[in-house]
Each structure stands twice: as C-alpha cells, then as structure tokens.
Amino acid sequence: MFKIGCHLSFSLGYLGAAKEIVSLGGNTFQYFSRNPQGGKAKPFDINDVNNYLEYAKEHNINQILCHAPYTLNCASAKPETREFAIMVLEDDLYRLEHFPNALYNMHPGSFTTLSLDEGIDYIVYALNKVIKPEQKTTILLETMAGKGSEIGRSFEEIATIISRIEHKEKIGVCLDTCHVYSAGYDIVNHLDDVLNEFDRIIGLDRLKAIHLNDSKMPFASFKDRHEKIGEGTIGSKALIEIINHPKLRDLPFFLETPNDLAGYKKEIEFLKNNYKN
Numbered sequence: 130m131f132k133i134g135c136h137l138s139f140s141l142g143y144l145g146a147a148k149e150i151v152s153l154g155g156n157t158f159q160y161f162s163r164n165p166q167g168g169k170a171k172p173f174d175i176n177d178v179n180n181y182l183e184y185a186k187e188h189n190i191n192q193i194l195c196h197a198p199y200t201l202n203c204a205s206a207k208p209e210t211r212e213f214a215i216m217v218l219e220d221d222l223y224r225l226e227h228f229p230n231a232l233y234n235m236h237p238g239s240f241t242t243l244s245l246d247e248g249i250d251y252i253v254y255a256l257n258k259v260i261k262p263e264q265k266t267t268i269l270l271e272t273m274a275g276k277g278s279e280i281g282r283s284f285e286e287i288a289t290i291i292s293r294i295e296h297k298e299k300i301g302v303c304l305d306t307c308h309v310y311s312a313g314y315d316i317v318n319h320l321d322d323v324l325n326e327f328d329r330i331i332g333l334d335r336l337k338a339i340h341l342n343d344s345k346m347p348f349a350s351f352k353d354r355h356e357k358i359g360e361g362t363i364g365s366k367a368l369i370e371i372i373n374h375p376k377l378r379d380l381p382f383f384l385e386t387p388n389d390l391a392g393y394k395k396e397i398e399f400l401k402n403n404y405k406n
C-alpha cells in the first residue's frame with residue numbers, strides 16, 4: 130500500500146488532522162508537536178486522542194509523524210537552549226506513547242559557535258538522556274541541507290550520532306529529498322548510488338520515512354528551499370522514481386511542499402496516479 134500524506138497544521142488536533150488527510154486522499158500525515166517557531170504545546174486532550182485512534186483504525190491510518198519545533202536545538206552553544214530541547218523532547222515523546230508505532234522527526238541541531246564535534250556530543254547526550262528502553266516511538270534524525278552550522282548534512286554525521294546512541298533500536302532516519310539534493314547527493318541522476326551510499330554508511334534498515342519535496346535551489350547549494358512537486362530542480366520524473374524505488378516504496382512519504390490544502394490534494398492525487406501498484 131502506498132503510504133502518502135503531507136504536513137498539516139498543528140492547530141487541528143489529532144482527529145481534525147486525520148479527517149483532513151482523509152479528505153485530501155492521504156493515509157498518513159505529519160504535524161508539529163507545538164508552535165514550530167516557539168515551543169508552546171496545546172494542552173494534551175485525551176478525548177481527542179481516543180477519537181483519533183478510533184477514526185484512524187476505520188480509515189487505515191497506521192502511522193503518523195510528529196515533527197519537533199524548529200526552535201529545538203540540542204547542539205546549541207547556549208545551555209538554556211539545550212535544556213529547553215531536552216524538555217521538549219521529553220514532553221513530545223511522552224505524548225506520542227499514546228499512538229501505535231509513532232515516528233518523531235527532529236533536525237539533529239546546529240552547532241552555532243561550538244565545533245561540529247561538540248555539537249554532536251550534545252546531540253548524543255540529549256538523545257541518550259530522553260530515550261527510554263520501553264518507549265514505542267522511533268526518533269528520526271532528518272537529513273539536512275547543511276545551511277549555516279546545521280548538523281546532518283552528510284550521512285557520515287548522522288551515522289556518527291547513531292553509533293553513540295545507547296538504545297539504537299529507537300533511532301531511525303528521515304530522508305528529505307530537497308535537503309539531500311541541496312547537500313550534494315544526486316538523487317536525480319544517481320539515485321541507486323546515493324541509496325547504496327546510505328546503506329553503506331547508515332544502513333537502509335534505519336530509513337523510516339521520506340520527506341518528499343522538490344527544491345527551489347540548484348544541486349549542492351546547501352540551501353533549504355522547498356518547491357512544489359515537479360516545479361523545482363529535482364523534478365517529477367526523479368520524484369516518481371523515488372516513490373517507486375524497490376528500496377523506498379514501502380516507506381511513508383510526507384509532502385512538505387509550499388502548498389495550500391487544494392495544492393496538497395492535487396499532489397497526493399498525482400503521486401497516487403504515478404505509484405505502480
């Protein structure tokens with residue numbers, strides 16, 4: 130089954146988001162755990178969760194992806210930013226335990242005025258602090274474009290973090306097509322090579338989700354600007370190859386393209402029409 134969805138507003142609540150994605154033709158969705166630019170979360174509404182779980186079962190929504198806020202930075206030079214990140218991670222992960230096999234996506238972090246190695250040390254520290262051996266949620270480190278001091282622009286950086294996590298079975302990776310293309314992985318002309326490299330360095334068994342985006346920026350620009358499917362430098366041909374690739378086709382795909390709901394609906398339909406059953 131083709132698992133396709135998009136990013137939805139965090140104001141909808143769980144049931145609201147599930148209904149929205151069904152109306153858009155999808156069967157999974159991503160949402161922000163809290164205000165993406167701030168950090169305030171809505172109060173946890175257990176009724177909404179229970180209503181969602183019932184609705185999700187009826188409508189074949191088997192997995193959702195929660196995205197950490199952009200303000201989350203485990204690798205910051207500022208102690209208060211790192212403490213805030215740990216607090217957010219703990220609260221988000223606690224909430225996600227209500228959902229079966231949930232995924233939690235986070236940007237590894239930006240090392241700001243520190244060194245790359247120090248940044249990685251802090252990310253490893255935060256993850257080892259918040260991951261509980263009994264948790265059901267898998268935390269995904271997102272592949273990044275590499276703007277500024279962003280960590281996670283190379284498969285090696287992500288592999289280094291994972292290698293130092295105590296409960297590795299709780300860690301996976303979310304590959305963002307826009308980001309990896311900007312970071313210099315040529316998924317347009319050499320998709321197999323990129324996937325082989327991913328497998329060699331991280332292991333494809335760690336890959337749990339795809340952010341399916343086109344890009345406004347040229348190859349290896351280290352810039353992060355998403356574009357609508359088929360309107361960017363990656364193009365629909367390459368993106369269709371990605372959703373059908375034998376090593377990727379069973380993963381959940383999440384659109385983070387600059388779209389309103391009608392635009393998402395069109396893209397979901399387009400991708401469903403081009404997914405080979």
Ligand code: FE
Nearest residue numbers: 196235236271
């Ligand atoms: Fe992201």
Ligand code: FE
Nearest residue numbers: 271305340385
């Ligand atoms: Fe992304």
Ligand code: ZN
Nearest residue numbers: 308353354355
């Ligand atoms: Zn991005």
